[in-house]
Amino acid sequence: MSQRVRDVLVVNRRRQELVTRILQDPSLRLSLVTEPGCLPDYPDTAGMESVTLVENVQNLDEVRHATLDLMNRYTFDAVVGPAESSIPTAGYLRSYLGMPGIPFDVAHAFCNKNAMKARLRRAGLTVARCTLVPSAESVGPFLRKHGLPTVIKPAWGDGAANVHVVRDESDIAAISRPDGPLLSNDEAPFLIEDFVEFEDEYHCDGLVRDGEVRFVSVSKYTRPPLRGKGSVFGSHTLPADGDEARELAELHGEVVRAMGLSDSVTHLEVFRTRDGLVVGEIACRPGGGGIPQTLRRAYGFDVWEHFLATELNRPLEWTPDAAEGIFAFLMFPVRPGVVRRVPDPDVFADFPEVEKVDIKIGPGARISGMLYSTSMAGMAHCRVDSVDRIPGLVSALEKRFVVEYEDDEPEPRPEPTP
Structure with missing residues (x-):
């Protein structure tokens, strides 16, 4: 007996991870709502059931009218929003249409930082x-x-x-x-x-099902994201049985309950100050940068697969399989300008701790516009046997990975020997 094909409405700007997965699943049919300026980012619109353009995916009324028009032709089984720009809109459509998934009030609180902080503060959690x-x-x-x-x-x-x-x-x-x-x-x-004066910053990445945290990974940033712009930046896992990880995992559970989340994945940011832990922000979507790859390598946790499963309201059986070691990713920064030279993929061949290197740009690339904490020239995926090894490794790799730009001052040439 063949599986019934499910119609999925995706409201999205440029995030591609879930779009790619839905298009590869023969049991799913994708209808996309996006903005005209984002359409060139989609390489395979021919494989979609329909494409609808709106001026702004955050305009709830505009997207609602577009969805009602689509419902003359399709009966949607799920609404998917993969990033902050569309998560509240997807929640609004679910609430408006009576569909399963994260409702509007919860989705909105995860993406509007003012509403988020108010909800956490009412629950007695410490925020700035x-x-x-x-x-x-x-x-x-x-x-x-x-x-x-x-x-x-x-x-x-x-x-x-x-x-x-x-x-x-x-x-x-x-x-x-x-x-x-x-x-x-x-x-x-x-x-x-x-401005919170803090000593360390962490992120917790979890899986929530039926209101319960089924899995959480605790990691520590090598540099805080706001301070990490323009320098090597990343994070590493912490041993799950350590006091530090247990304390943060407990806080993650309290935040999830305060936010009213029933089913999704999470990405929580936490500061450690002299007075204790302060909650930064929490998202109900996968973390960025090298976090998804690190979770897969360390625990066999495919965070985008689980996020899609929660968005589609379908079960996904999985048990964490923790690998030995401390897993880290490091992102090497870019700055505005035209790239002259980037390191070769074997730049760290003599570092056994580096298991994989991804070069993201090439000579001639023009870097412009707003740069994010995850804007990068390349990424290294590493594994060490102890957290104590991380600082030295970061320092060594930072010195080795050098990007040259067209406007860099040329190195002075030595004077000829008389």
């Missing part, structure tokens, strides 16, 4: 003091009222993109300009948060 900035004109006055130093960021967004530290009046003047780094890249509302 914050202020919502309702309009672009209010940025300067609200920063002064909140007090410095502080961090300002879009209320909607992911990664460390367009996140700025504001320390003094000159920073306020720069951030408040319409053509400045904040307002030229995003629209209000913005969120102001106390």
Whole structure:
């Protein structure tokens, strides 16, 4: 007896991982809702059942009308939103249509940082003091009222993109300009948060089923994402039986309960301060950078496969299979400019700790636009036998991996010998 083909509505800008997996599954039929400027990112629209363009995937009413029109032809079994830009919209459609999956109020709280912090604070969890900035004109006055130093960021967004530290009046003047780094890249509302002085930053990546955390991996950043821009940046797993990992796993469970999440994967950011742990942010989607590959190598956990299974509301049997060692990924940064030379893939051939190297750019690549914490020239996937080995390895690989740009000053040539 053949399996029934299920119609899946995907609301998405540019995230491709789930789109690729759905297109490869013969039991699924994909209908896409995206924006005109994002369409060139899709290599296989011919394999889709339908493609609908909207001006903004975050416009709930526009996407609702587009979906109702599609429902004249299709009976959708699931709605999928793979990134912050579309997770709330997918939740809204599920709530509006009475479909299974993350409902709108929960999806919205995971993606609107102000709503997220309010929910966590009400549950008694420690988060940074914050202020919502309702309009672009209010940025300067609200920063002064909140007090410095502080961090300002879009209320909607992911990664460390367009996140700025504001320390003094000159920073306020720069951030408040319409053509400045904040307002030229995003629209209000913005969120102001106390600048948290912390010692270490962690991420917890989990699987939640029926409201229970079925799996969680705890990792520590080699450098905090906000500080890691422009330098080698990544993270490494922590031994699951250690006190550090157990403490963070317990906090992860408390955050999941506070957010009201029933079924999804999670990516939680946590700071360790002198006064204890402070919750940064949590997402109900896979972490970025090398996190998915690290989870697969360390535990056999395919985080995108499990995310898709929760989005489709279908069971997926899996048991963690922890491999020996400490697993790490390191991303080597890029900067604006035209690339002249990148290292060869065998740049770390003499480092047995490096199991794989992915080179992401090549000579002639033009780097421009907003750079994220995950913008990179290449990535190294490593395994060591102890957490103590990580700092030395990071330092050695950072010195070895050098990207040259067309505008770099040429190295001085030695004077000829008389």
